[in-house]
Amino acid sequence: MKLTLQVWRQAGPDVAGKLVKYEAKDVKPEMSFLEMLDVVNERLTENGDVPIAFDHDCREGICGMCGLMINGVAHGPMKGTATCQLHMRSFKEGDTIYIEPWRAKGFPVIRDLTVDRSALDRIISAGGFITSNTGGAEDANSILVPKESVEHAMDAAACIGCGACIAACPNASASLFTAAKITHLGLLPQGQPERYRRALKMVAQMELEDFGSCTLHGECQEACPKEISIDTITRMNRDFIRAGVIGTRP
């Protein structure tokens, strides 16, 4: 296949960027999207140009490091798929593909397609955990956990922290990301003692970062490579409101 790429190039956070056109030749349908970019980068290097910077690591859809806007869609056209798991068979001969970084105020561009997602770590740091120092745990089977709770918790815990939900949201809201963690931990008996405090602290941090508010567009769950449900946001809102009602202190 021969494709035309329009790739966002930006030398640094404080300089203007622009779309630059590249021809991608000899693209095979079995290639992954990132392997296609590898080949483009090899050519650029051989021609004395600076290769395109993009984040990636595991290339099996689990580390959450990769993430590109592909033709305006976070992670591209295939539902429930991270960029690294997208293959070129999703495109056809002669296609033009627009490749851009995550677009959100809370994710400043570092270079080309690479952005700073440290805000997500700060949201977890604010309360996305169960306080349990190493060594104090009792036997793992001493607290029974209904299979159903664990399955639902796992659905939310599957979040890979890639930020696609934020990139896809017209408001750049981090609600799905935050709600997924609140749901995961809030559904387990071990997560109960800190449940409402967690919701207060995580939501507060989310609002401190440069993210917008949720207006329930639902673009986040469409873009999520792990197909996390927007229902988690309802749960977050409920826990947050209840925290206020019962007078939880942050």
Place this chain on the structure above:
Amino acid sequence: MTMRLDAHIPAGPIGEKWNRHRFEMKLVNPANKRKHTIIVVGSGLAGGAAAATMSELGYNVKCFCFQDSPRRAHSIAAQGGINAAKNYQNDGDSIYRLFYDTVKGGDFRSREANVYRLAELSVNIIDQCVAQGVPFAREYGGLLANRSFGGAQVSRTFYARGQTGQQLLLGAYQALERQIARGGVKMYPRTEMLDLVVIDGKARGIITRDLISGAIESHAADAVVLATGGYGNVYYLSTNAQGCNATAIWRAYKRGAGFANPCFTQIHPTCIPVHGDYQSKLTLMSESLRNDGRVWVPKTKGDQRSASEIPDNERDYFLERKYPSFGNLAPRDIASRAAKEVCDEGRGVGETGLGVYLDFADAIKRLGEPVIRERYGNLFEMYERITDENPYRVPMRIFPAVHYTMGGLWVDYNLMGTVDGLHITGEANFSDHGANRLGASALMQGLADGYFIIPNTIGHYIAGHKLEKVDTSHAAFKSAEQAIAERTKRFLSIRGKRTVASFHRELGRIMWEYCGMARNEQGLKTALQEIPRLREEFWRDVNVPGSAVELNQALERAGRVADFLELGELMCIDALHRNESCGGHFREEFQTQDGEALRDDEHFTYVAVWQYAGEGKQPILNKEPLVFEHVKLSQRSYK
């Protein structure tokens, strides 16, 4: 000068060693802990858990990772599960049995005392992870569920769908983030360690590069913990993440840390086969699939029919045939070799002939598609995305691929290397898996080291050594910084014709061909000529674009590949010297009549610890003899 290799194994019966040692170890007063700085490089299970736990204890921790967040370390990709001797299934499991299985599975090339402690701590790990909110699979009654893994006849593997590594890492990551918020851990993401600083014989710090600004920085500490993972990417194609590298351990090796058993690498039997030259990685299909999938190839050579057209009596379920008591759950090294054997005979499947079937038709018939979907749904999806084939309808095609490295920096019982104060945890050390690691044991080791061992032994080191005050103005830091700046300048000034990736690919081909699933003297000697030639060409003709003071991924990669070009050679030297077959190290000259690995216990029951002797000099071989007091040396049999 040769190395002192005292393993410091505590006295007493094996079941009491760790307990006794915990009592005998020196302690650091709680109020004094915050005066001590500890560097942890790597934020995976072994590093993240260690950093979080040491901060909980009160130490001042600095943690480094090259990814943009500690949550992305490659532990996250582990799929199938984590072993623990809980015996929740009442199927005869015990700490002793897990210990026994691991020593036997490692083909008698690991240290008994370390393995026993690992088995002992396995039960605490599950308790700790459940308390953190790890959503392990449960039965309807609310108890924890288990599944079986290779090399064991009990069901002791705990799992969270096919994302066990992810969930365990998120547990450690969340604990780490809690400590970051508290101020006990300072996190340095997008930062790579480029050198170890040794002052007066003790590890006192590291040199790093900020991957965004390119700034070279020094960090001083009272002790250094390397938890930087394995070196499987020396093969270019592996199941490792793209960024996984050996630079930290290789730099430490050059500063005096002994490198143990570098040739012990694990080839995982169930990966998606290679499909083209441009390919950047291989994807693992969890070993757990072998619980329900049956491995087969056609009985006749060159059979071109599709899988569905081949009747059952014309299929060779070769693992079930050769290893009736373990069947499809034979250990990884054995299953990989068996797959290679049938492909070498010309009975491999798929376009390249380098593949075997992993077939779920019987399991789907027996249990129904929904049960299979619940157990392996995400793996089946991943397979379909990559291959465009639906494994519910047609059998998967799989082939072995490089997955894990059992070798690594040598450590004693306290997980300290041959440089005082330098500790090594997780896959980066060599200690627990011998010549072959059993499935679901890597997560167990990473967390045992990180949560339970290093937080105890680090105090013992600090309390037992006089640590002069050192800061980064010391000459050793300055000269190491200088050396890195010069090396970087050299990379950028070559401006040759070949890309870094092209050298990496070529090195990978040499390693896979001559130091892969099967090795022989002649091949290894060829590799030992090819690698220096390639290395020389690299330093003459590599093209690293861009500058040193910006995000420069080509430069990062050049540094890693330059180190792989040296490490690959050491692996071949080690493989050539070990005139026996054991575990993942299969030397064609040494096999039994039916093609199984033939150990030479008389001459090779030792850990080969290589010592750096200087640029261009042959490394020095040191030996730590292995003594087996509990698990009798015998030929492994899974028949």
